[in-house]
Amino acid sequence: MRFSYSWLTEHLKTNAHFEEIEKKLTSIGLEVEDIQDTGKAYQDFIVGQVLEEKKHPNADKLKLCKVDIGKEKVDVVCGAPNVEKGMKVVYAPVGSTIPVNQMKIKAAKIRGVESYGMMCSEYELGISNEHDGIIRLEEKETIGRSFSEIYGLNDIVIEIGITPNRQDCLGVKGIARDLASAGMGELLERKISREKGSFKSPIKIEIQDNKICSAFAGRYFRNVKNTESPEWLKNKLKSIGLRPISALVDITNFVMYDENRPLHVYDADKIDGKIIVRSANDGESFLALDEKDYHLKNGMCVIADEKKVLGLGGIMGGESTGCSFETKNVLLESALFDEINTAKTGRNLSILSDARYRFERGIDPNSTLKGIDLATQLILEICGGECSEVELAGYIKENKNEVSTSSSYISRRLGFEVSDKELISIVSSLGIETSQTGDVIKCLIPSWRQDIHGEADISEEVIRIKGYENIPTSNIRLKSKINKNILNYAQKKLMKARHFIASIEYDELVTFSFTDSKNCEVFGDINKLKIVNPISEDLDILRPNLLPNLLQAIKKNKNRNFDSFSIFEIGSQYRSTSPEDQLNVACGIKSGIKTKKSWKNIQTEFDIYDVKQDLTSLIDYLMPGNKKISVSNDCPSWYHPGRSGSIKINNSGIAGYFGELHPRVASQFKIKNKINIFELYLDELPNTEKKTTNKPVLNLSDFQIVTRDFAFVIDKKVKSEEVVTSAFKVDKELIRNVEIFDLFEDDSLGKDKKSIAIKVTLQSNEKTLAENDISEISSKIIESVEKSTSGTVRS
Amino acid sequence: MKDFRELETEIKKASDKFTNIESINEFRIKFLGKKGIISLEMKELASLSGDERKQHAEKLNKIKDTVLEIIASKTEELNSEELEKKLNSETLDITLSTSKSYGTIHPISQVIEEVITIFGDLDFFVAEGPEVETDYNNFTALNTSEHHPARQMHDTFYVETETDGMPNVLRTHTSPVQIRSMLKQKPPIRLIAPGKTFRCDNDQTHSPMFHQVEGLVIDQESNMSHLKGCLEIFLKTFFETDKLNMRFRPSHFPFTEPSAEVDIGYTKKGNQLIIGEGEDWLEILGCGMVHPNVLENVNINSNEYQGYAFGMGIERLAMLKYGISDLRTFFDSDLRWNKHYGFSPLNIPSIIGDLS
Structure with a gap:
């Protein structure tokens, strides 16, 4: 909401400094967002008159002018096509600053001719977009007069943010009223003469649906002359950024911004028969004042005559009955439209208008007739003519809320003592009438405040007017804890996972929860993930997996010359757009160069064993202690089928995957690198929350440790892990560790064969193992491995 | 009575010639080995009697201690020299380095x-x-x-x-x-x-x-x-x-x-x-x-x-x-x-x- 300081003082008698008012506005909840001291910005610009105008010797499009600026006559080079001798212009002297581009005017030679100052267009002065020529002031203007006086710019324009509850401050008067309540002065009542009208309006009004419009007041004016508005009115509207149109339209805008009372004027000669306020018929359409055709639906409030739709009630008028300079007879409308219906219609048709903005926030019903009176006075004064009696259809409801409260309630909520006296004094200053019975204070809320419904609202009024700076500060530390845990098991797991993964060289990324449905079929059912109104075409679904965005990130960074990637994200992915279909996943990618070629190392690249190690060590970190991790080949289709594995813990559901990205998916994302991925479904990890702080019992043996190496030739198809597990199970007590230390593949072994070498560590808790103990267990190991792998030991 | 002066002189002479661990070893064998001079003299003690045996034993033990001392200190000396030599040849260019990358938290x-x-x-x-x-x-x-x-x-x-x-x-x-x-x-x-x-x-x-x-x-x-x-x-x-x-x-x-x-x-x-x-x-x-x-x-x-x-x-x-x-x-x-x-x-x- 914009208004000028001079406009405010028409409603507020105050001795306060502007700075005080500015601070007070913010402190009572009318946050000052911008202040423009236009007087200051325009103080250098004055009226000049062109005395001579001739062609520039060196440039066809430039002219040499001699300009009289009162105290002297100056030479100005000008490029405007409309400059001519005798014209009164706006002159910007040397040293002044052009508002639109902050250019400082200097004395300069333009194509070899000295020029002192500049003649300005409205565009250059930041008043409008008019830049085809310089401003032509009226003949009568005095040379040397300040330009800002002429345009009414000698003022301060204030822009405040109005929160949705403060519908009462969408007019300058309401702002003045609130400032007066807060001790900034006295509210002035505008003197409005109440014309009774000399005849009955020839246009009758019928409300067919009083739910969408409870009251409609109309007044007929005959023989008016719609002209340009007088300077004071034009300047007022210009000062708050509105474009003057014609007196009739400008008057309705003025009343709207002054009294927060939207009005409408119809060219009465274009109305067929009577005015009918009704719900639209499906399929009806109408051309609004914004020159757009709207298709209406049942339920929308229209103002119609007997033949056609004239306007959308409370939102926008129509072209067909719009007022022009030819308009002779006028119907003035001041109505009460339903808030919700206005909001709904406006939203459905995507029309934003000042009227809609006000009606959907609620209009003071008492402004209905006041608005007619103020507009009548201005129309008769500016446009002449005669007015009819006011024709009122429907009923103007009183709409005064009643709220009972007490000073103890208010004190308890605000955190400091508010006495009955103080409470009553503050609410009274807001125009709230009170009556007290015992501790109960009954408040009768004035019609302009539609946001006060309950005691809590009264508490806000009290602290707003008293000032939020008066709220004391209290300690919130409690004597005894109310929450057993700050983080639950799942939350701790997530945080631990994040730190662990970053500790093994991954950079954490946070990417959008949206992604591009293209290329995502492989990751999930994209039809279940659609966003109805996406921000852009390529962010049209909720992500079925963390990978697509991470792959995009790799592509982007590859273009930034990165050749080694270790990135991860922990976040949600979605099975569908139902609230419960959200999963917590940790997804990491290692790709490209693992160790750079250097004086010490040869270059190596990441492979799936890097991400497998990362994944299993992550699981180990999150679930310390004994667990069985098993790996199998059943991976989803975004993995390379031969180079990926799924991980199960303790034989429960699949907890994660690791492997290489399927080449087909990689090429869809236009990525050439091998992408090694791990995914951990954090919600699927079995809960291993500690039940005791004790660690498991530690049994240490001091007897000698023995190691023995074995090599087996087995089919390539047989998993190496089989060799390890079948050796392990021979003696769970003596065998402390089994490790693969060599993998060898060569045709000399036989086709489709490989050799796996294991190192077995043996130790007893009871004695030093003797040679025969060792050879006994060795032959058992050989037997067990040969049996379960169908392989043979290499001697 | 033997005064072993000759032996003492010989020990002194031999101990000045140490150049490496081997020469210390030779020295040890020469005097303390199974057939070493001191060992043989010790064996002879059995044939002596009374005071003479006691006095000879005392003297011989002193000489043996001196030999052991010489061995210990000379070994230490030579080891130190050797280590010093080794250290001098074992220099690495500390301006070379390898790098380690860390991950980051967003x-x-x-x-x-x-x-x-x-x-x-x-x-x-x-x-x-x-x-x-x-x-x-x-x-x-x-x-x-x-x-x-x-x-x-x-x-x-x-x-x-x-x-x-x-x-x-x-x-x-x-x-x-x-x-x-x-x-x-x-x-x-x-x-x-x-x-x-x-x-x-x-x-x-x-x-x-x-x-x-x-x-x-x-x-x-x-x-x-x-x-x-x-x-x-x-x-x-x-x-x-x-x-x-x-x-x-x-x-x-x-x-x-x-x-x-x-x-x-x-x-x-x-x-x-x-x-x-x-x-x-x-x-x-x-x-x-x-x-x-x-x-x-x-x-x-x-x-x-x-x-x-x-x-x-x-x-x-x-x-x-x-x-x-x-x-x-x-x-x-x-x-x-x-x-x-x-x-x-x-x-x-x-x-x-x-x-x-």
Whole structure:
């Protein structure tokens, strides 16, 4: 909401400094967002008159002018096509600053001719977009007069943010009223003469649906002359950024911004028969004042005559009955439209208008007739003519809320003592009438405040007017804890996972929860993930997996010359757009160069064993202690089928995957690198929350440790892990560790064969193992491995 | 009687010629070996008798000790020399190096963990809710009816699923977690709810996805002064400053009454923002006393219980604290940015150690 300081003082008698008012506005909840001291910005610009105008010797499009600026006559080079001798212009002297581009005017030679100052267009002065020529002031203007006086710019324009509850401050008067309540002065009542009208309006009004419009007041004016508005009115509207149109339209805008009372004027000669306020018929359409055709639906409030739709009630008028300079007879409308219906219609048709903005926030019903009176006075004064009696259809409801409260309630909520006296004094200053019975204070809320419904609202009024700076500060530390845990098991797991993964060289990324449905079929059912109104075409679904965005990130960074990637994200992915279909996943990618070629190392690249190690060590970190991790080949289709594995813990559901990205998916994302991925479904990890702080019992043996190496030739198809597990199970007590230390593949072994070498560590808790103990267990190991792998030991 | 002077001279002579460990060994064998001079003399002692044997034994033992001493000290000397020689040949070029890279924690995660740490210390637990929400939880239960003008200020993303005939939304704020939590738990309640939020807005200062943290306290006495106290501790701790100019000013949120926006003072020194000091104001969060209608919507008696709620933007906190200038860079995945603004994984925010 914009208004000028001079406009405010028409409603507020105050001795306060502007700075005080500015601070007070913010402190009572009318946050000052911008202040423009236009007087200051325009103080250098004055009226000049062109005395001579001739062609520039060196440039066809430039002219040499001699300009009289009162105290002297100056030479100005000008490029405007409309400059001519005798014209009164706006002159910007040397040293002044052009508002639109902050250019400082200097004395300069333009194509070899000295020029002192500049003649300005409205565009250059930041008043409008008019830049085809310089401003032509009226003949009568005095040379040397300040330009800002002429345009009414000698003022301060204030822009405040109005929160949705403060519908009462969408007019300058309401702002003045609130400032007066807060001790900034006295509210002035505008003197409005109440014309009774000399005849009955020839246009009758019928409300067919009083739910969408409870009251409609109309007044007929005959023989008016719609002209340009007088300077004071034009300047007022210009000062708050509105474009003057014609007196009739400008008057309705003025009343709207002054009294927060939207009005409408119809060219009465274009109305067929009577005015009918009704719900639209499906399929009806109408051309609004914004020159757009709207298709209406049942339920929308229209103002119609007997033949056609004239306007959308409370939102926008129509072209067909719009007022022009030819308009002779006028119907003035001041109505009460339903808030919700206005909001709904406006939203459905995507029309934003000042009227809609006000009606959907609620209009003071008492402004209905006041608005007619103020507009009548201005129309008769500016446009002449005669007015009819006011024709009122429907009923103007009183709409005064009643709220009972007490000073103890208010004190308890605000955190400091508010006495009955103080409470009553503050609410009274807001125009709230009170009556007290015992501790109960009954408040009768004035019609302009539609946001006060309950005691809590009264508490806000009290602290707003008293000032939020008066709220004391209290300690919130409690004597005894109310929450057993700050983080639950799942939350701790997530945080631990994040730190662990970053500790093994991954950079954490946070990417959008949206992604591009293209290329995502492989990751999930994209039809279940659609966003109805996406921000852009390529962010049209909720992500079925963390990978697509991470792959995009790799592509982007590859273009930034990165050749080694270790990135991860922990976040949600979605099975569908139902609230419960959200999963917590940790997804990491290692790709490209693992160790750079250097004086010490040869270059190596990441492979799936890097991400497998990362994944299993992550699981180990999150679930310390004994667990069985098993790996199998059943991976989803975004993995390379031969180079990926799924991980199960303790034989429960699949907890994660690791492997290489399927080449087909990689090429869809236009990525050439091998992408090694791990995914951990954090919600699927079995809960291993500690039940005791004790660690498991530690049994240490001091007897000698023995190691023995074995090599087996087995089919390539047989998993190496089989060799390890079948050796392990021979003696769970003596065998402390089994490790693969060599993998060898060569045709000399036989086709489709490989050799796996294991190192077995043996130790007893009871004695030093003797040679025969060792050879006994060795032959058992050989037997067990040969049996379960169908392989043979290499001697 | 033998005086072994000759032997002593010989030992002295031999001991001056040591050049390496082998020569010491020869020396040892010559005198102390099985057939060494001293050993043979020792054997001869058996043939002597009485005083003479005693005296010879004493003398011989002394000489033996001298030999052992010589061996020990000369060995030590030679070893040292050898080590010295070895060390001189074993130099590495210490200007060469290998590099180790570390991963980073994203600033959003860092700030969320800092916020949790501070509020955890004040006994707020961490609550959660889904990112796809019902219209009811996101708006209606929070006293924002279907046609409330405040809804237009939230540019809401809609999805195709519905709950109770209303399309589900991507939550526009973390406030629906208040509703979910209050339905699950009776007062007293102290919680924060950090998480992702979404609005259909994308420009220099808006991202369609961003993060918020919600706070909620419901009990029998918490009031505006506690709200002020709570935010003062938080902001001072978070910005790691003892000085904090803080300003409450009236605002409006449908789910709080009275509502306030909180500004903190700042000054600019060059390119640096100094938070806490100064007369210029930065808006940092919104808050207020929970609206009685919200409590009634979750079956909490608003005559008995009251409390406050607040919400703030994680990115904004991160930008102000860490001097990050552009909101959109958070989600840009530019690794140069991540490596620059990211945090060490070993840097876990702590109240007793460092917060950041």
